[in-house]
Amino acid sequence: MLDSIKILNLLLPFLYGTAFSVYLFDFFHEKKSTNNSKRVILFVTLFFHAFYLVARMIEYNHPPITNKFEIFSIIACSIAFSYFILELLTDIRGTGAFIIFFSFLFQLVSSLFVADTYIVPDVLRNNLLGLHVVSALLGYSGITISAVYGLLFMILYKNIKTNKFGLVFNRLPSLEILEKLSFYSMVIGFVLLTVAIVIGIIWLPAAFPNYSYADPKLVGTFIVWAAYGVGIAMKLIGNLYGKKVIIFSLIGFLFGIMSLIVTNSLAKTFHSFY
Amino acid sequence: MNLIGISINHKTSPLELREAVHLTRDEIVEFIPSLKKYLSDGVVISTCNRTEIFGFLQLHGFDAVPLIDSLISFKPNLGIKTEHFSKYFSCGAVKHIFSVASGIDSLIIGDSQILGQVKESFEISEDLDFSGSVLRRIFETAAKVGKRAIKETTIGEGAVTVSYAAVQVVEKIFSSLDKKSALVIGAGETGELAAVHLRDKGVGKITIANRTIERAAKLSEKVNGEIISFQFLNEQLHNFDIVISATSSSNFIVSLKDVQTAMKKRRGSPIVIMDIAVPRDIDPEVKKIDNVFYHDMDSLKIIVDQNLQKRKDQLPYVENIIMEEMISFFGWYNSLDVVPTIKTMRSFFEEIRQDELEKIKHKLNEEDFSKVEDMTRRMIGRLLHNPTIKLREYAETGSNIKEVTNNTVILKELFNLIDNKSSVEEKKI
Numbered sequence: 001m002l003d004s005i006k007i008l009n010l011l012l013p014f015l016y017g018t019a020f021s022v023y024l025f026d027f028f029h030e031k032k033s034t035n036n037s038k039r040v041i042l043f044v045t046l047f048f049h050a051f052y053l054v055a056r057m058i059e060y061n062h063p064p065i066t067n068k069f070e071i072f073s074i075i076a077c078s079i080a081f082s083y084f085i086l087e088l089l090t091d092i093r094g095t096g097a098f099i100i101f102f103s104f105l106f107q108l109v110s111s112l113f114v115a116d117t118y119i120v121p122d123v124l125r126n127n128l129l130g131l132h133v134v135s136a137l138l139g140y141s142g143i144t145i146s147a148v149y150g151l152l153f154m155i156l157y158k159n160i161k162t163n164k165f166g167l168v169f170n171r172l173p174s175l176e177i178l179e180k181l182s183f184y185s186m187v188i189g190f191v192l193l194t195v196a197i198v199i200g201i202i203w204l205p206a207a208f209p210n211y212s213y214a215d216p217k218l219v220g221t222f223i224v225w226a227a228y229g230v231g232i233a234m235k236l237i238g239n240l241y242g243k244k245v246i247i248f249s250l251i252g253f254l255f256g257i258m259s260l261i262v263t264n265s266l267a268k269t270f271h272s273f274y
Numbered sequence: 275m276n277l278i279g280i281s282i283n284h285k286t287s288p289l290e291l292r293e294a295v296h297l298t299r300d301e302i303v304e305f306i307p308s309l310k311k312y313l314s315d316g317v318v319i320s321t322c323n324r325t326e327i328f329g330f331l332q333l334h335g336f337d338a339v340p341l342i343d344s345l346i347s348f349k350p351n352l353g354i355k356t357e358h359f360s361k362y363f364s365c366g367a368v369k370h371i372f373s374v375a376s377g378i379d380s381l382i383i384g385d386s387q388i389l390g391q392v393k394e395s396f397e398i399s400e401d402l403d404f405s406g407s408v409l410r411r412i413f414e415t416a417a418k419v420g421k422r423a424i425k426e427t428t429i430g431e432g433a434v435t436v437s438y439a440a441v442q443v444v445e446k447i448f449s450s451l452d453k454k455s456a457l458v459i460g461a462g463e464t465g466e467l468a469a470v471h472l473r474d475k476g477v478g479k480i481t482i483a484n485r486t487i488e489r490a491a492k493l494s495e496k497v498n499g500e501i502i503s504f505q506f507l508n509e510q511l512h513n514f515d516i517v518i519s520a521t522s523s524s525n526f527i528v529s530l531k532d533v534q535t536a537m538k539k540r541r542g543s544p545i546v547i548m549d550i551a552v553p554r555d556i557d558p559e560v561k562k563i564d565n566v567f568y569h570d571m572d573s574l575k576i577i578v579d580q581n582l583q584k585r586k587d588q589l590p591y592v593e594n595i596i597m598e599e600m601i602s603f604f605g606w607y608n609s610l611d612v613v614p615t616i617k618t619m620r621s622f623f624e625e626i627r628q629d630e631l632e633k634i635k636h637k638l639n640e641e642d643f644s645k646v647e648d649m650t651r652r653m654i655g656r657l658l659h660n661p662t663i664k665l666r667e668y669a670e671t672g673s674n675i676k677e678v679t680n681n682t683v684i685l686k687e688l689f690n691l692i693d694n695k696s697s698v699e700e701k702k703i
Binding site (some may be wrong): 156160161163165173178195238242244 | 339447563564567572576
């Protein structure tokens, strides 16, 4: 089992690198052969990644969430998985390179620095915590993808406004589709964050007797969650269109990242395990 | 091959002369009988940019002047001279037909309409019993060339007219056009083209505004649209996701303030404004408003020029297809010699058999003679089976033409075969 983990640890950055390269090649050249094969490559990558995560869980006897580099691997997987589902649902295949690049980056860092962790605090062996972390990470993947599509929207928007009809104009889907992809990712991210928060609230009193709802990380996450909720509601009732939705998504993402950095690095919180 | 062709087109003559000799379908039907004096079979192609006649001459020689004269006498025009026509012969004529069908000889490279027009022209000839098997094969191959060019290259892709480029930009902004409403201001030629493109792209609702209400009504009927009063169009502007303006007005029809007001009413929902009029109809300052996508002739021309260049880059690939189909066609054409050779060879062997049987007929009883007759028939059949099959294979596939010709010549020389004239009359010498 350990050998399989070691091999997959080396193989995964290579697989994500290949998937990213094929998606990028297809973005520039739009060949029929790569258009079909890139999805297969991504599926195979995800399959091996899922196997790798399960193998780690069995071998080390805890969910793979006990250190930053295990978390990085889950982020890589959840971003790629979220994109894969989005691509299957919408059949829009031209934007994968911009998303899978993040999976490649996270997995590369994870593979380089991840260690064998047999001994971990008891609190991290809890399966409810595993579910909480996975749903939170998938939620953050959703808002990351939403931000990437938002960025692509802004680039295409600017290109059209300034009469630049080059590669970006020819290869990217329409602004309306990019807006929808960004919005759907945002909704998926929001729902998964909601799940993570609910699980956290259930599990918190049992795990930490000294917990506090005023904890900076909880407050920060709740503000991000509430902001996205308001944005989604505004879009649904018809007060946000086009560029405004995208700006909202990008600001929400930046705020979310800032909140994570501040609460993880600067503020004192019980919600820190590493 | 005594195929001949003449062509007056955008490369050889100005528009007024091309218009002067343009033939409608009815005129082609009327014109073809006069060509039968010179051609055994032929085709007349006439579009807005070219009028061409192709066919096999009744007599030997390559004199194209009678064809030109007959066209000029049918559509008299003082300005037209022989110099305005290109002339094509034999394989040059075949290559030209293939080039026309592929769209690379069109005024707008990659024009997709020409393939249908070429097919239709041949159908007229077929209806009038003015087409032989070789001509049919040429036009079938031409249709194949046209289809391959579309399928295997990008010669027909991308907008190459300003009005279509406008629609292409619209498609980069909106995805589901069936839920969008469009306003076309101006019902002239450009406005009409834009409205038709919008209809073809499935835009949900098309509305026409024009100073002359009758013209607006006529265009709206054509695109299944509606009309609004030209005077009040600014008050209705907020109701449209797409606005295309193509009038001959010398002043702005839509001002910055009009669009600002419309955007307020739309609560910022995106709007695409295409000003394809010269001089412009819409204040270009509107492009500064968020979610307003304004484009004029200059910006749309960038797309047109890019796409034309892309099509030009595809020319070598289409020319390769033409060359491949030329090789295939002439392979088939040259292999037409094989069929009469097979017939002659089998007749030659049959004559020898009959001759020898005649010699022994009186020396054998009826039963023995019948056995010998059967035996010799089987023997000849077995002897000729392989050469017949091989030659037929060459004829059917139309490949290895050099080998076919060599084998045919050797066969004829070895057995001193003389072609049966009636077998080759289908082939145009």
